[in-house]
Amino acid sequence: MMDHVSFDRLSAYADNTPLSVADKTSIERHLAGCASCRDELARIRKMLQMLSSLKGLGLVDSDRFVRNTMRRISDGGHVVHRVSKSRAVRSAATAAVAASVVIAGTIFATMGGFFNTTGPTTVARNEDPRAVTVPVSYAHNRISRAMNVFRSDVEKDATVSLLERHRAKIIAVTDSYVEGRVSASEFNRMLNTFYHLGGRRPYMVSSDMDGFKTVRFLVGEPAQREPQTSVPAMPESDIHVLVNFHR
Amino acid sequence: MSDYSDDAVIARVLAGDADAFEEIIKRYNDKLFRYVYSKVNNYDEAADVTQDIFVMAYESLASFRGESKFYTWLFSITINYCKNHQKKSRRQASVSINRPDDTEFEMQIHDERVDIEAGVIDRDSLRIVKEELFKLPDDYREILVLRDIEGYSYNDISSMLSINLANVKVRIHRGREMLKKRLSERGLLS
Numbered sequence: 042m043m044d045h046v047s048f049d050r051l052s053a054y055a056d057n058t059p060l061s062v063a064d065k066t067s068i069e070r071h072l073a074g075c076a077s078c079r080d081e082l083a084r085i086r087k088m089l090q091m092l093s094s095l096k097g098l099g100l101v102d103s104d105r106f107v108r109n110t111m112r113r114i115s116d117g118g119h120v121v122h123r124v125s126k127s128r129a130v131r132s133a134a135t136a137a138v139a140a141s142v143v144i145a146g147t148i149f150a151t152m153g154g155f156f157n158t159t160g161p162t163t164v165a166r167n168e169d170p171r172a173v174t175v176p177v178s179y180a181h182n183r184i185s186r187a188m189n190v191f192r193s194d195v196e197k198d199a200t201v202s203l204l205e206r207h208r209a210k211i212i213a214v215t216d217s218y219v220e221g222r223v224s225a226s227e228f229n230r231m232l233n234t235f236y237h238l239g240g241r242r243p244y245m246v247s248s249d250m251d252g253f254k255t256v257r258f259l260v261g262e263p264a265q266r267e268p269q270t271s272v273p274a275m276p277e278s279d280i281h282v283l284v285n286f287h288r
Numbered sequence: 289m290s291d292y293s294d295d296a297v298i299a300r301v302l303a304g305d306a307d308a309f310e311e312i313i314k315r316y317n318d319k320l321f322r323y324v325y326s327k328v329n330n331y332d333e334a335a336d337v338t339q340d341i342f343v344m345a346y347e348s349l350a351s352f353r354g355e356s357k358f359y360t361w362l363f364s365i366t367i368n369y370c371k372n373h374q375k376k377s378r379r380q381a382s383v384s385i386n387r388p389d390d391t392e393f394e395m396q397i398h399d400e401r402v403d404i405e406a407g408v409i410d411r412d413s414l415r416i417v418k419e420e421l422f423k424l425p426d427d428y429r430e431i432l433v434l435r436d437i438e439g440y441s442y443n444d445i446s447s448m449l450s451i452n453l454a455n456v457k458v459r460i461h462r463g464r465e466m467l468k469k470r471l472s473e474r475g476l477l478s
Binding site: 048049052053056058084085087088089091092093094095096097098099100101103106107109110111113114115 | 306307309310313314317318321322325331335338339342343346413414417418421432435436437438439442457458460461464465467468471472476477
């Protein structure tokens with residue numbers, strides 16, 4: 042009894058996957074004498090044709106999508122649109138977050154924005170006697186969340202891997218954060234890769250006197266990093282932290 | 289700009305011409321959207337996620353070093369983003385008893401493209417294919433979208449999904465086998 046061509050081989054043959062000459066010849070020789078396999082091949086080809094037709098699925102208003110996405114990019118990443126069908130119900134929390142973003146933005150603008158390179162340094166010693174640590178402000182954390190800086194999850198391993206790639210010494214890996222100590226030069230290189238990890242920036246940076254920095258990334262459950270609905274009052278000293286933190 | 293290669297457009301963006309990124313969005317919005325939609329099965333959510341991905345791609349463009357094709361890099365970002373998004377959605381699903389099917393999406397097939405195919409495949413058949421494709425296990429659905437809808441090569445898919453070539457082939461053929469069985473049962477491949 043003649044063995045039929047396996048589905049895998051017919052599937053490969055149907056979509057013109059490169060096959061060895063011998064394999065291709067063998068399949069074609071079999072097909073020439075086997076109606077059952079020819080039918081099966083025809084079914085596969087019809088299915089592939091139908092799948093290909095699903096390319097017709099797409100955005101309803103592509104031009105609007107492009108415009109809105111560019112607008113969002115130029116606005117710094119805030120959601121400014123719905124592409125087509127607006128969702129009927131928006132949660133009050135979403136509106137509150139949007140409000141907090143505006144508040145946060147205002148505070149940022151007042152303070153000179155993310156990339157202000159000047160500003161006083163507020164320092165405090167940590168357990169390392171050589172270290173001068175920039176305190177992490179509660180307000181900054183909240184603002185970062187409201188600004189959706191921690192936009193996506195990054196696995197703990199990826200964060201450790203990032204630090205290791207920059208020759209950091211891993212200090213702590215917990216359920217909520219990964220902390221490492223890295224040289225200032227490597228830290229600057231690492232700045233360029235933060236976005237690659239989902240738009241995250243380090244949660245905490247301390248500048249040590251020996252030219253090293255301690256960085257901490259949040260890696261907890263996203264639920265723990267949901268944007269806050271309000272921005273607490275920010276002590277003046279924390280404003281200094283914020284300016285320092287970003288450069 | 290439409291004549292430029294992806295790499296040339298990216299070079300312009302990186303040189304400071306941020307508006308050039310619009311060309312990238314135009315080229316890939318439908319492709320990314322279809323992939324994302326196959327993951328979330330909700331039009332609005334897919335559109336939002338697709339936009340998130342473009343914003344992220346723009347912001348991380350400096351990390352694209354041209355060692356791979358741009359679209360494999362873009363899809364790698366997309367695939368990872370969707371994985372994280374799905375994890376988050378699954379957690380949220382525990383408080384959402386049921387999400388209504390996105391029944392409107394079938395109406396959003398581009399009319400002109402349907403016309404092209406009208407002589408071959410009717411709209412009902414497309415709806416059934418979409419339904420059955422979406423019932424496949426995630427790994428198989430994903431790879432059929434990349435191969436049989438978007439037409440990416442086995443090698444490209446291997447890079448995008450970070451799996452070896454043999455695994456790509458196995459998944460494609462298994463996915464097709466499953467889908468063929470389902471479509472036969474629905475009377476489309478008799």
